[in-house]
Amino acid sequence: MQISTNVKALSTLVIILLIIVSAIIGGIISYAFTIAYYTKLPEKTSLTINNVYIDKENIRSFTVNVLNPSYSPADANISRIAISLKEGTQLYDVVDSDPSIKGGIVVPVGESINITCFKVKKDSVNFTLGELIGSYDFAGKTLVVHVFSSSLNSAASNIEASLPFVGLTITADFNPNNFGKFNITLANNPASEVNLTVGSIIVPGVDVTGMSPDLEEQSKTIPRNESVCFMFNGSWYGVVKTNIAVYTSQGYIFHKEIALTNVSVIISDVAFDEENTGHFNVSISNSEESAIYVNVTKIECTLGNGTALSPFDCGSAGIMPNSTRTFTFEWNWKMYRGQNLTVVAYFLQNFQTTTFRVVTPQPVIVKILNETGVFDLSNTGHFSVVILNHESSIESINITKIVVKETGKVLNGTEVNPQLPYSALSPGNSETFNCTFDWADFINVHGRNLTLAVYVKTNTSLKEYIFNFSFVLPVAKLGITAIDCSTFAGYLNITIKSSDYSLWNLTVSRVVITVQGLSSPLEYVFPENQMTLKPGDEAVLLCPFNCQQYKDKDIIVTVVTAELVEASETYHVPP
Structure with a gap:
């Protein structure tokens, strides 16, 4: 029994010794590895992006957590933050952040910092992340965040993050039959990750006077896979193109540029007939580019002193594209002389022309x-x-x-x-x-x-x-003294004479023959300086002309000179 007890004691002692030796050896090994790690510290400052925080319910900003590890040789100065799409080449620089990136952001050794980014810039244009997702095909893509340090020995740090998929379809209905109303339908994509709450809709170029539902009273939530039609009051006449912008409470911004079907109508003239002071004329032109005909309902005129004339009723008279219509209105303007008058035309399609300004005839003519x-x-x-x-x-x-x-x-x-x-x-x-x-x-x-x-x-x-x-001022007088048709020779003989009182020589440039029943005149051009007449000279011009073809018809012969002196004469071709 004594021998057995000693053996057990020896075994316990050996175990204790082995544990102590193992601890010592393990400590030595750990120390060796630790010393090796710290005796070879990096020579460059190495920033680490711990995380990117993107809240799909508040996409107005995103937050980047950046760490300057404790083993970095110095404090880091973040000089630039940029974002891009994975596999994309375009960088968008952060230009608005908290703390501000403008003067650089210092990160001490062993510390981390949260940087909230609000706006990025590309080609001098600022964007929010919500606008890039809503309007520039960033939705559902992989975002890469790049952090740069101003240190010469510091490398850039990158991290990837997933962007939420949010889609909104904008459908606009601008009907040229009513330039005072239009509709915009917004449809939230079935795959959108959020229910969108619309806060405002902006239509550049259009002075909106009312809308339903009214976003000024209350925002409108559009659940996934649902749509809402917004009906607007406001004149869009003259707007050729507009870029609709939809702003949501979550910070998403959606754009859609559309070309509008339009009309171009102007008051082309306001005329006063000096021979009749009891009326005046207003001419309205509908351009050939106009999409539809228009109907004039009334014309309003205002004198320079603010006095408005009674509106002139036009009875919804129609004007087709590429045409002009003149309206005559009864108004005795004889005693309203030399006064400014503004004229505006109104149309059934709910628009009006720009103001046409004219001055009534002077008191004396x-x-x-x-x-x-x-x-x-x-x-x-x-x-x-x-x-x-x-x-x-x-x-x-x-x-x-x-x-x-x-x-x-x-x-x-x-x-x-x-x-x-x-x-x-x-x-x-x-x-x-x-x-x-x-x-x-x-x-x-x-x-x-x-x-x-x-x-x-x-x-x-x-x-x-x-x-x-x-x-x-006249410089010469030219006359046609005789015209003769030579049936057999096929020529028209035209005798011309320059007046004795002419001051200049005349050079014949062309002869124009207008034939009865012929749509286009016959024209014969003379070589330059071939036929010159001095004052008092007479000459005969021979022009090819088929007298048989045009027999028993009236013709008008006009001789034109380079000096813009003309002579005309009517001649009846013999039967």
Whole structure:
């Protein structure tokens, strides 16, 4: 029994010794590995991204947790944070964060920091993560976050994160039959990970005056696989393209650019007939690019002092695309002279034109009755002008002077007969004035274009008005003295003569023959400088012409010169 007891004691002692030896050896081995790890510290600062926090219910921002490990040789300075799609090449730089990335973010050794990122930038345009998911095909993709340090020996750190899939389909209904209303339907994708709560809908270019459901009163939640139609009031006339933006309470932003079917309608003219002061005309043009015909319901006019005329009813008159319609309205404007008038047209399709501004005719209207006969080649030292004070004028006038605008030459006194100033030319009356002026010499210096400015002053109000009249001075006179049709030769013989009073030589450039019943005229072009006429010269032109084909028809022969002098004559082709 004694021997057995000693054996047991020895076994226990051996076990204890073995445990102690094992602990010592294990400690030595652990120490060796630990010392090896710390005696070879990294030479570069090594940032680690622990995690990226993305809340699909609040996508306005995302948070990046960055660690500067305790074994880093120095504090780290985060100089840049960017995101990209996995396997993508485009980087989006974070430009708005907390703490701010603008001056760099210092991470001490052994510490970590949460950086909340609000906005990223690409090509000078800022985006939120919710906008990238909603509008730029980031939904459901793998996001890569890149963190860069300003340290020369520091490498960038990357981490991947999954983005939530959220999809919203935008369907717009802009019907050109009513430019005051439109509908937008929003459908939440069946695979969306969240029920979307719409906070606002923006339609650039459209002044929205109301909507249903009204998002200003309460946001609207659209569950997965459901849709909501929003009905809007607001004029979209003239909007060619718009980019609809939908904002949700979760921070998702959805865009859709659409081209609108539109019409282009303008007031092209407002005209006052000086011969009839009891009415005026409004012309409305519907462009050829317009999608539909339009119906004019009324036209409103407002005087410059704010006085509105009674609306003019148009009875929903239709105007087809690429056409113009003129409306005549009864309004005695005789005593509303020289006043600003704004005109607006309204349409059945719930839109209106832009304002057309016009000025009613001046209180006095002066005309020249003999515009084509003011200058006579047989008397180049004088001209004669018949001046009319139009019957629609509301005052008598005094003609004070006539001025040649190109030279500033003032014609008055004895240079004009009767002498100027000439008084008391009442409405509806005219007077002939013979003026001394060498206009042939004017042509040599200034060319053929001449403007006469007639200065008048009203008898009662003593206001001065200036009326300008432009002329192209005659330099030659051309006549057709004979036309003969040679049946056998197949030519038309045209005899022409330049007047003895012509100032210039004339060069024949072409002959135009208009044949009765023929849609297009016949035209014959002469070689340059082939036919030149001096003053008083006569010549015969031979033009190919089938007299048999056009026998017993009337033709009009027009001879045109390079100096823009013309002569025309009617001729009946013999039967």
